[in-house]
Amino acid sequence: MLGESFGEVLEGARRGEERAFTRLYRDVNPALLRYFGAQAPYEAEDLASETWMAAARRLASFEGREGAFRGWIFTIAHRRLAQHWRDGSRRPAQAVDPGAFDMLLGAADTEREALEAIEGVAAARALTAELTFDQAQVVLLRVLGGLSVEQVAAAIGKRPGTVRVLQHRALRRLAAQLSLERVTR
Amino acid sequence: MTAERDLYDEMHRWPIDDDTADRLLAGTVDPKDAPPGYEAVARLVRTARGPALPSELGREASIVSAAVAALAPASPSTSKEVPMRKKLVPFKLAAASAVGVIGFATAAAAVGVDLASHSSHAGSHAVVQFSSSSQRAKGRRNNKFLDLRTIQSGPARRRAAVDNLGAERSAVNMGVLGPSGSNGP
Numbered sequence: 028m029l030g031e032s033f034g035e036v037l038e039g040a041r042r043g044e045e046r047a048f049t050r051l052y053r054d055v056n057p058a059l060l061r062y063f064g065a066q067a068p069y070e071a072e073d074l075a076s077e078t079w080m081a082a083a084r085r086l087a088s089f090e091g092r093e094g095a096f097r098g099w100i101f102t103i104a105h106r107r108l109a110q111h112w113r114d115g116s117r118r119p120a121q122a123v124d125p126g127a128f129d130m131l132l133g134a135a136d137t138e139r140e141a142l143e144a145i146e147g148v149a150a151a152r153a154l155t156a157e158l159t160f161d162q163a164q165v166v167l168l169r170v171l172g173g174l175s176v177e178q179v180a181a182a183i184g185k186r187p188g189t190v191r192v193l194q195h196r197a198l199r200r201l202a203a204q205l206s207l208e209r210v211t212r
Numbered sequence: 213m214t215a216e217r218d219l220y221d222e223m224h225r226w227p228i229d230d231d232t233a234d235r236l237l238a239g240t241v242d243p244k245d246a247p248p249g250y251e252a253v254a255r256l257v258r259t260a261r262g263p264a265l266p267s268e269l270g271r272e273a274s275i276v277s278a279a280v281a282a283l284a285p286a287s288p289s290t291s292k293e294v295p296m297r298k299k300l301v302p303f304k305l306a307a308a309s310a311v312g313v314i315g316f317a318t319a320a321a322a323v324g325v326d327l328a329s330h331s332s333h334a335g336s337h338a339v340v341q342f343s344s345s346s347q348r349a350k351g352r353r354n355n356k357f358l359d360l361r362t363i364q365s366g367p368a369r370r371r372a373a374v375d376n377l378g379a380e381r382s383a384v385n386m387g388v389l390g391p392s393g394s395n396g397p
Contacts (some may be wrong), residue, residue: 033226040283041283043280044280045276045277048276048279049272052269052272052279053264053269053272053276055265056253056264056275057264057265057268057269059259060268061260075275076271076275079243079275079278079280080279082279083341084282084283086283087283096268146262147259147261147262147265150256150257150259150260151260153256154257154260166237169238170237170238170257170260171260171261171288173238176234191230192232193230195233198236198253200236200314201256202252202253203249205253205256206249
């Protein structure tokens with residue numbers, strides 16, 4: 028997060044300063060790649076690039092603070108992903124590495140610290156592997172994009188109440204799945 | 213009762229509220245303090261939100277420079293340059309006028325109207341509109357003198373055609389019309 032300096036960085040990026048744009052990119056791109064990596068792993072980098080290009084073309088019209096900016100970028104990303112699927116690509120039925128649950132749940136503390144540094148995408152995939160399409164969208168936009176319930180509702184075209192129901196069901200399903208993994212392991 | 217059944221019961225006994233769900237998805241719940249059954253979810257969310265990896269910034273230079281190049285001007289309305297559409301207006305008007313004149317001259321030549329003599333008798337040649345075919349026939353009979361005066365003989369028609377051709381050549385030389393009389397290439 029850029030915090031207090033966000034406004035200054037945003038203005039610099041609007042003026043075309045590469046250094047300022049780089050700060051925005053470094054702040055958001057890892058989460059953006061994980062968002063795409065969880066849903067379209069083979070096209071994640073291309074989709075992220077297209078999202079940045081679309082954001083750059085519209086940056087002059089953006090108004091708001093840092094939280095709103097992340098919401099704005101992830102809304103563009105969500106629409107880009109939806110377009111990608113409409114264009115003929117299908118959502119992968121099983122994008123998660125079958126060993127991801129075991130690795131994340133069974134690692135010792137030191138191992139877990141190491142895994143936390145290298146398994147961001149795997150964790151994002153594990154979060155959504157057993158969820159419905161709508162549940163996965165809500166969870167990823169909330170976890171990786173940091174969007175509020177209202178922002179997610181606007182991005183996916185549903186009511187805030189519906190988003191709350193979706194996230195509760197997603198969390199319960201995820202908890203049940205992870206608990207089962209632990210019990211049966 | 214199995215351990216699996218215990219976990220399900222535990223989760224249903226302690227349903228999470230909206231605030232807890234929000235904190236879980238935001239990664240602010242320590243797995244040790246998570247509600248029963250949600251420890252693994254809290255850990256997975258934290259891993260998904262983990263620090264950026266160098267590989268997630270691998271295309272930084274190319275994406276940032278392309279995005280900066282794609283930036284839309286921040287305030288296009290402050291530009292003092294005259295828009296291209298406004299610049300083209302005089303040319304479009306000139307072209308439209310030339311096309312109108314040529315079209316009129318061509319039509320006049322086709323029916324053999326001598327524009328000069330026609331204009332000299334304009335006061336005596338009122339336009340007559342007829343509401344039925346019989347009236348139109350009667351009108352044609354009563355206005356035979358009109359046909360005699362307006363239909364030109366062979367030399368007069370050739371003169372009009374030569375005039376028309378000269379006007380077309382002038383227009384081509386001015387660049388208003390293409391060689392075939394079309395508006396542009």
